[in-house]
Amino acid sequence: xxxxxxxxxxxxxxxxxxxxxxxxxxxxxxxxxxxxxxxxxxxxxxxxxxxxxxxxxxxxxxxxxxxxxxxxxxxxxxxxxxxxxxxxxxxxxxxxxxxxxxxxxxxxxxxxxxxxxxxxxxxxxxxxxxxxxxxxxxxxxxxxxxxxxxxxxxxxxxxxxxxxxxxxxxxxxxxxxxxxxxxxxxxxxxxxxxxxxxxxxxxxxxxxxxxxxxxxxxxxxxxxxxxxxxxxxxxxxxxxxxxxxxxxxx
Amino acid sequence: xxxxxxxxxxxxxxxxxxxxxxxxxxxxxxxxxxxxxxxxxxxxxxxxxxxxxxxxxxxxxxxxxxxxxxxxxxxxxxxxxxxxxxxxxxxxxxxxxxxxxxxxxxxxxxxxxxxxxxxxxxxxxxxxxxxxxxxxxxxxxxxxxxxxxxxxxxxxxxxxxxxxxxxxxxxxxxxxxxxxxxxxxxxxxxxxxxxxxxxxxxxxxxxxxxxxxxxxxxxxxxxxxxxxxxxxxxxxxxxxxxxxxxxxxxxxxxxxxxxxxxxxxxxxxxxxxxxxxxxxxxxxxxxxxxxxxxxxxxxxxxxxxxx
Ligand SMILES: Nc1ncnc2c1ncn2[C@@H]1O[C@H](COP(=O)(O)OP(=O)(O)OP(=O)(O)O)[C@@H](O)[C@H]1O
Ligand SMILES: [Mg+2]
Numbered sequence: 001x002x003x004x005x006x007x008x009x010x011x012x013x014x015x016x017x018x019x020x021x022x023x024x025x026x027x028x029x030x031x032x033x034x035x036x037x038x039x040x041x042x043x044x045x046x047x048x049x050x051x052x053x054x055x056x057x058x059x060x061x062x063x064x065x066x067x068x069x070x071x072x073x074x075x076x077x078x079x080x081x082x083x084x085x086x087x088x089x090x091x092x093x094x095x096x097x098x099x100x101x102x103x104x105x106x107x108x109x110x111x112x113x114x115x116x117x118x119x120x121x122x123x124x125x126x127x128x129x130x131x132x133x134x135x136x137x138x139x140x141x142x143x144x145x146x147x148x149x150x151x152x153x154x155x156x157x158x159x160x161x162x163x164x165x166x167x168x169x170x171x172x173x174x175x176x177x178x179x180x181x182x183x184x185x186x187x188x189x190x191x192x193x194x195x196x197x198x199x200x201x202x203x204x205x206x207x208x209x210x211x212x213x214x215x216x217x218x219x220x221x222x223x224x225x226x227x228x229x230x231x232x233x234x235x236x237x238x239x240x241x242x243x244x245x246x247x248x249x250x
Numbered sequence: 251x252x253x254x255x256x257x258x259x260x261x262x263x264x265x266x267x268x269x270x271x272x273x274x275x276x277x278x279x280x281x282x283x284x285x286x287x288x289x290x291x292x293x294x295x296x297x298x299x300x301x302x303x304x305x306x307x308x309x310x311x312x313x314x315x316x317x318x319x320x321x322x323x324x325x326x327x328x329x330x331x332x333x334x335x336x337x338x339x340x341x342x343x344x345x346x347x348x349x350x351x352x353x354x355x356x357x358x359x360x361x362x363x364x365x366x367x368x369x370x371x372x373x374x375x376x377x378x379x380x381x382x383x384x385x386x387x388x389x390x391x392x393x394x395x396x397x398x399x400x401x402x403x404x405x406x407x408x409x410x411x412x413x414x415x416x417x418x419x420x421x422x423x424x425x426x427x428x429x430x431x432x433x434x435x436x437x438x439x440x441x442x443x444x445x446x447x448x449x450x451x452x453x454x455x456x457x458x459x460x461x462x463x464x465x466x467x468x469x470x471x472x473x474x475x476x477x478x479x480x481x482x483x484x485x486x487x488x489x490x491x492x493x494x495x496x497x498x499x500x501x502x503x504x505x506x507x508x509x510x511x512x513x514x515x516x517x518x519x520x521x522x523x524x525x526x527x528x529x530x531x532x533x534x535x536x537x538x539x540x541x542x543x544x545x546x547x548x549x550x551x552x553x554x555x556x557x
Contacts, residue, residue: 005353013341093337097397100301101354102326247305 002103003111010115014081020119023077027070028126034069035130038062059144063131064216067148070127071155071212074120075184078156081119082163083177085112086243090171099247109239113164120156124149144218151215154228155208159184161235168242184208253315254279254405254436255300260309262295262460269295271460272309277438277453279314279404282431284451284468285440288550291457293440294334297409301331314404327355330403334410334440336390338382344393345369345378348400355401368396371426388419395426406430407438412446424450444543456546458553468542475545476513480521481506483534492524505533 014020042061049061089095098108128149134140162183167176191207204210208231211224255277262270269292277283285293298304300311302322311318316325339347348368352361369375372392377385382393391411398406408427412420427450431437441447447454448468455465464471479500487504498509498516509521518537525532 002354002356005350009350009353012346013339016341089339092339093335094339096298096301096303096333097337097339097351098354099303100326100329100331101351102323102356103354247303 002107003114006098006103006108006111007114007118010085010112011118014116014119017084020081023080024123024126027073027077027123030073031066031070031127032130035062035066038065039134057141058131058134059141059148059218062134063140063145063148066127066131067152067216068213071152074123074156074159075188076181078120078159079163079177079180079184081116082160082180083167083173085116085164085167085176086239087167087170087173087176091173105240105243109164109236109243113160113236116164117157117160120160121153124152124156128152141218147215147218147220150220151212151224154215154225154232155212158208158228158231158235161232161239162187165235165239165242168239252279253277254281254313255438256312256315257296258310260296260299260311261307262292262299262304263307269460270299270306273457273460273462274309275455275462275465277405277436279436280431280434281436281453282427282451283436283438284447284454285438285457286444286447286454286546287440287457287463289442292460293457294409295460296457297331297407297438297440300325300407301329302326327401328404329407330398330401330405331407332391332395332398332409332411334413336387336394338385338390338393340381340383343379343381344374344385344396347382347393348396351397352400357401361400364402365396365400368399372396373422388415391415391419391423395423399430403435405436405438409440410442411439412441412443420446444541444546448542454542456549458550461553463549463553471545472542475548477510477544478513479538480509480511480518481534481536481538482509482521482525482532483507484525485531485533489530490528492528495521495524 039062042058045061049057086095089098128145131140131145135142159180163176163180166180166183167173169179170176187206187208189207189209191204191210205227211227214221214224253276257273257275260270260273261268273292273296285296287293295304299306300313300318302318302325305319313325314328316322316328318325342350345365348365349362352358352365366375369378372395374389374392374396377389382390385393395408395411411423411427415423424446427437427439439447439451451468453465453467454471456463466474484505484507491499491502491507495509498511498521499507500510501508511518511521518535522532522535
């Protein structure tokens with residue numbers, strides 16, 4: 001399928017850019033550092049926790065905080081990965097080369113999305129692999145871990161989809177990055193703003209965070225999955241429409 | 251002869267500019283077709299619509315019989331466009347760019363041989379692994395040409411391929427374009443170098459202000475103006491020009507006189523005789539056959555400032 005050709009190209013160009021490598025290194029470093037810190041804390045607490053029947057295990061004490069931290073770190077860096085997607089090609093005017101090939105707009109958008117998601121998945125794999133080392137000690141709830149990985153995956157895919165859309169709006173990667181960051185942050189903390197007032201239900205539903213936290217606690221609900229899929233789909237469709245509208249103007 | 255590109259009543263408006271006002275014409279298959287017109291005439295806009303980069307407000311374009319909107323996949327397979335601007339992806343090497351472009355057309359390993367051949371023919375072989383950023387403008391232009399040809403399109407569109415290109419490369423590009431044409435490709439060329447169009451193209455269309463000014467074979471176009479130019483230098487700077495020659499004179503600069511002669515009505519002999527009768531001695535003389543440039547300027551002048 002053509003989308004995979006485009007995804008492959010995007011992924012290659014990411015791996016050819018120093019920025020992506022720097023991001024990979026920074027994210028892995030920060031997450032490893034946090035992982036060790038959480039692990040250390042857990043090991044200190046373990047004798048006392050073990051005494052409690054049904055007390056928190058490694059998954060609660062290490063995996064959930066690690067994935068939560070990773071989500072925050074990735075919220076900061078994904079905009080830097082997605083900013084180039086369309087706007088860089090716009091700026092370099094290479095978009096016509098792609099657009100005049102027999103590739104549909106949806107294939108282009110989907111391909112770009114998959115490409116950047118592929119890179120993000122590499123980071124996700126590194127982060128998700130860290131707590132697996134606890135398996136050696138025999139103490140990891142794999143179900144909880146898997147729910148957390150799924151949550152992180154859906155969250156990151158949403159970041160990518162939103163970032164992709166915002167990069168279709170401008171020819172300046174930096175503008176795309178800043179606006180993506182702003183929008184992600186807003187969606188992230190939307191539920192905090194609502195905690196007191198009315199209309200809280202809607203804000204709560206729209207917030208990225210309120211759908212991520214249940215998964216970290218191992219609560220698997222189809223509402224959360226549907227929320228993410230809808231979010232991803234909406235921004236992909238918006239991107240396709242936006243690029244199609246471009247054709248009418250240019 | 252079948253039609254390679256058929257353009258019917260195409261209109262296109264940008265916010266403030268009406269770029270195309272009802273263009274209709276056909277480019278026969280196998281033609282070497284020149285699309286001429288001054289800056290802003292709408293040539294690139296027309297090409298963008300063909301390539302699916304822009305959509306016409308009204309009208310239709312077909313490439314090898316495929317409508318560029320409703321049958322866009324087929325029409326894009328049949329078309330290869332070399333864009334006017336030098337655009338390039340700075341991350342990749344020449345060979346990678348060609349492989350990627352080939353991938354967009356659904357061509358895989360089977361196309362490798364053709365890519366190598368393109369690299370060879372366009373003298374890019376020794377730069378094949380160089381990053382695009384590191385290439386000179388002329389090299390980038392050749393990469394763009396290779397990119398446009400990577401899927402062996404039947405119709406090749408060259409949007410000002412020789413702008414800002416040195417003499418040697420220009421010759422090479424001409425040679426290459428002729429070869430493509432010989433091999434059966436239909437070529438659509440836009441250029442601002444009229445002598446280029448004159449030597450390469452067999453069919454010519456002229457656009458101005460988004461309208462088709464004329465569309466004819468080169469021979470007919472040249473024959474429409476049966477004029478030639480005669481430059482004469484006389485031995486004096488101040489003199490009285492014979493009455494009979496005044497209507498023929500187009501410019502006079504000291505001792506240099508330029509006449510425009512009708513191929514059938516006026517003869518050089520008559521002009522010389524008249525000058526001699528007036529007591530002037532001819533020091534130097536040259537003639538110039540009418541070229542496309544003159545025809546072009548005349549047609550553009552007639553089509554005026556547009557509506
Ligand atoms: N994307 C655009 N937005 C607004 N106006 C445009 C756009 N593209 C072209 N135009 C306008 O449309 C008209 C035709 O432009 P076009 O590029 O087709 O001319 P051209 O014949 O290719 O000229 P040149 O010989 O300089 O390349 C111009 O007036 C131009 O300003
Ligand atoms: Mg142009």
